[in-house]
Amino acid sequence: AQSVAQPEDQVNVAEGNPLTVKCTYSVSGNPYLFWYVQYPNRGLQFLLKYITGDNLVKGSYGFEAEFNKSQTSFHLKKPSALVSDSALYFCAVRDTGYSNYQLIWGAGTKLIIKP
Amino acid sequence: NAGVMQNPRHLVRRRGQEARLRCSPMKGHSHVYWYRQLPEEGLKFMVYLQKENIIDESGMPKERFSAEFPKEGPSILRIQQVVRGDSAAYFCASLGENEQFFGPGTRLTVL
Numbered sequence: 001a002q003s004v005a006q007p008e009d010q011v012n013v014a015e016g017n018p019l020t021v022k023c024t025y026s027v028s029g030n031p032y033l034f035w036y037v038q039y040p041n042r043g044l045q046f047l048l049k050y051i052t053g054d055n056l057v058k059g060s061y062g063f064e065a066e067f068n069k070s071q072t073s074f075h076l077k078k079p080s081a082l083v084s085d086s087a088l089y090f091c092a093v094r095d096t097g098y099s100n101y102q103l104i105w106g107a108g109t110k111l112i113i114k115p
Numbered sequence: 116n117a118g119v120m121q122n123p124r125h126l127v128r129r130r131g132q133e134a135r136l137r138c139s140p141m142k143g144h145s146h147v148y149w150y151r152q153l154p155e156e157g158l159k160f161m162v163y164l165q166k167e168n169i170i171d172e173s174g175m176p177k178e179r180f181s182a183e184f185p186k187e188g189p190s191i192l193r194i195q196q197v198v199r200g201d202s203a204a205y206f207c208a209s210l211g212e213n214e215q216f217f218g219p220g221t222r223l224t225v226l
Contacts, residue, residue: 032213043119043206043217044158051213090157094213101146101210102171107157 002027002095006106013081013113021076021089021109029097033074035065038088038108047089050074061085081113117142119209119218120189127224128197136192136221140209146170147190148208148215149182158206164190197225 003026013019025031032051036044048059055067065076076089091106120139128134140147145166150158160174164184175182179197184190194201202225208215 034214036217041222043219044208046214046216049214102160102163103215105158105160 002093002098002104004091004093004104004106006089006091006109008109009107010110010112013111015083015113015115016080019078019081019085019111019113021091021111023074023076023091023106024072025074025091025093025104026072027093027095027097027104029095031074032094032096033065033067034092034094034103035059035063035074035076036090036092037061038090040087044090047076083113083115086111086113119207119216121205121207121218121221123221124219125222125224127226129226130198131196134194134197134201134223134225136194136205136207136223137189138192138207138209138218139189140207141211141216144209144211144216146210147184148210149190149192150206150208152204152206152220161192194223197223199225201225 005024034049035047037047038044048057050057050067058064063078065074088108088110090108092103094103122137147164149161152158162175162182163171167186179195181193204220204222206220208217
């Protein structure tokens with residue numbers, strides 16, 4: 001069955017420290033992987049995606065994510081957190097084993113950066 | 116190049132009234148998705164449409180909810196006889212090359 005897991009409901013990080021938001025997935029075909037960020041009372045903004053090629057992808061606002069096929073993970077990372085990074089983060093996957101264009105969404109992780 | 120547009124941004128209805136939510140995708144996009152989000156929760160898929168076609172409505176409640184995406188004009192999510200439990204943020208997204216682009220959402224409040 002297709003699924004996306006974000007095992008942490010909330011992640012707390014001190015400003016200036018590195019941050020990681022975890023995501024693992026289960027699909028039948030090759031995955032297309034995405035990260036989105038949602039600020040309070042706003043829509044979701046696209047951060048980055050992995051389609052093919054280099055396993056490390058760089059996105060907006062200094063974020064990056066690493067595709068790990070053996071661990072079926074796509075963790076979001078940033079070397080030095082900012083208070084303004086505090087938001088809700090969603091991981092999503094498209095299973096290319098299916099012909100539709102649906103995304104399977106994780107439940108979201110609330111990231112809190114403390115000054 | 117305007118992004119995904121949704122209107123109204125806020126909608127207040129009394130129980131039993133109808134709510135109509137509109138979504139105009141990004142220029143050139145012909146696939147639209149509707150999602151519902153409750154406060155402090157994730158996205159719940161509702162329906163996926165192409166122009167004049169419903170591709171997947173597996174997330175739509177069987178009663179009172181309907182969606183369309185006509186050849187001309189915006190996609191419409193229609194909720195008939197609203198109840199308090201329909202209060203939520205409704206987001207629409209349109210499909211680019213691979214990623215979805217989201218609108219700002221419509222916040223529906225049912226009194």
